[in-house]
Amino acid sequence: MTGIKISCVCYSGLEGFNHLYQEWFDLATSKATHFLHFPGWYQAGLERLDSSKKVFFVAIYSSAGLVAVLPLELVCQRIRSIEVPLLQLFYPNEMGVNDIFTTIDLNPKLQEITQFLRRELPFFALIKWQCISEDRGAALGMPVRLSHSSKYLDFSAGADEFWGGYSKKFVKGLLKKARKAEQLGNLRLECARDTEALEAAFSIFLGVEDSGWKGEKGTSIIKQPEKLAYYKTLLSEYGKARSCQINVLWVGEQPIAAQFGIVAGDTLHLLKIGFDEQFSDVSPGYLILERLVNHLAGEGSINRISFVTGVGWIDRWKPSGVNIGVFYSDNGSWWSKSIIRLIYSRLVQRFLAKQRR
Structure with missing residues (x-):
């Protein structure tokens, strides 16, 4: 699957989402493995926004048709007193988890997708993949900053x-x-x-x-x-x-x-x-x-009941857990890579400080 050719199309806001909806729905109905893979989740989120002009849905196609969808949002994040524009996963929920709907391995295609994003979208310094699983981050070749776990029972x-x-x-x-x-x-x-x-x-x-x-x-x-x-x-x-x-x-x-x-x-x-x-x-x-x-x-x-992030009382059931974290990828430039190194150095410093307490 890594050798397949892909093309990308960017759909903007609620209007763009409506254009993409049916083929996304059809693919999710047959291939979804997570509740966040369905377009309905994002429709519910879009309907709550005053404006969706900074939300983008990047559809990724192969010769067989639609193979992945990246819901993204342009935001600003303060890093060392500087407001940095970045893309992050569109996150219209309070569940503390995220995922990426893809039927192919995106890691070999990440650079190509990033180049497309730089051409098509307003300026962004980096991409933030928040609240996705450790396994998903590893599949995208990204270092891990874990924050919590998604709990489940397996029977x-x-x-x-x-x-x-x-x-x-x-x-x-x-x-x-x-x-x-x-x-x-x-x-x-x-x-x-x-x-x-x-x-x-x-x-x-x-x-x-x-x-x-x-x-x-x-x-x-x-x-x-x-x-x-x-x-x-x-x-x-x-x-x-x-x-x-x-x-x-x-x-x-x-x-x-x-x-x-x-x-x-x-x-x-x-x-x-x-x-x-x-x-x-x-x-x-x-x-x-x-x-x-x-x-x-x-x-x-x-075979499994997921509590998404989990409530305190479920711990008595000794649930299993999937590690959840935040991951960053650069926009292809040296200075974007430098920003990410700065972010991770701060995270390491915070971690070491906690260990010394």
Whole structure:
């Protein structure tokens, strides 16, 4: 694949995005392995911007058609008291992760792509690839500055093997919570993927997420019109790709926990989790996860649940993690390389200072 010839086309702002949308959607529907590979994620972000004129979508083609899309944004970053213009991945989310949708190895093509960007876009001193995985950075030949991890549970070996990795005390604790919940009513999990079922499940999800302190403080999705519109776009876009999944845990006729997720490849990415605090004594967040693992392991098409960056309570489940970091590449000039050396020297100094504390 490294010897293939590529060509690049730059699509600017929302109007350009709309031109690229359909072929990007078609490719993502068949090849996406991450929820950030779908155009719907960026559409939801673009709709929240006052102006999208500094956002660019670089489509990369081979003789076979579209093979990669780079969503980029022109910004300024202060480096040693100097405002430096740079390109960074367009980052319309609060999830703390990013990825690049490509079906080819981009590393051998990075210089060619950078030259195209210098010709077609306003001046930029360097490219910042923020919040991408360590593996993705290595694939692009970039040094690593790690910041956090993206946590996930892997049950590809089956439910029995998965639960065998936990202490008897942990598993018994889950069973005890389930029995306590079942005293209140039949405990059941519902997973919605079809369009009609998704609409109903979304309303239930919003209600569960609004319960408790989030609703009282006005920080729930339904209490924030802009965020509600954002999630409605995600629901619509991922729903038509049959990639949106909403899970609801019921006790009798009462929903006590709900999850908003996106399926890509063999992974269910949980973007939002909510539970009814009236049932906190049975740990509904734990119970819905326990039921979901068993359901998905039995079904077989999904082998991993990602918490994207992760919440503190999931650490008791001993999740695996993908290292996430920030990476930089130059624009091909010697002074751009010098800026990057300066950035990394500062990062090294900060790291050493922390070690001496």
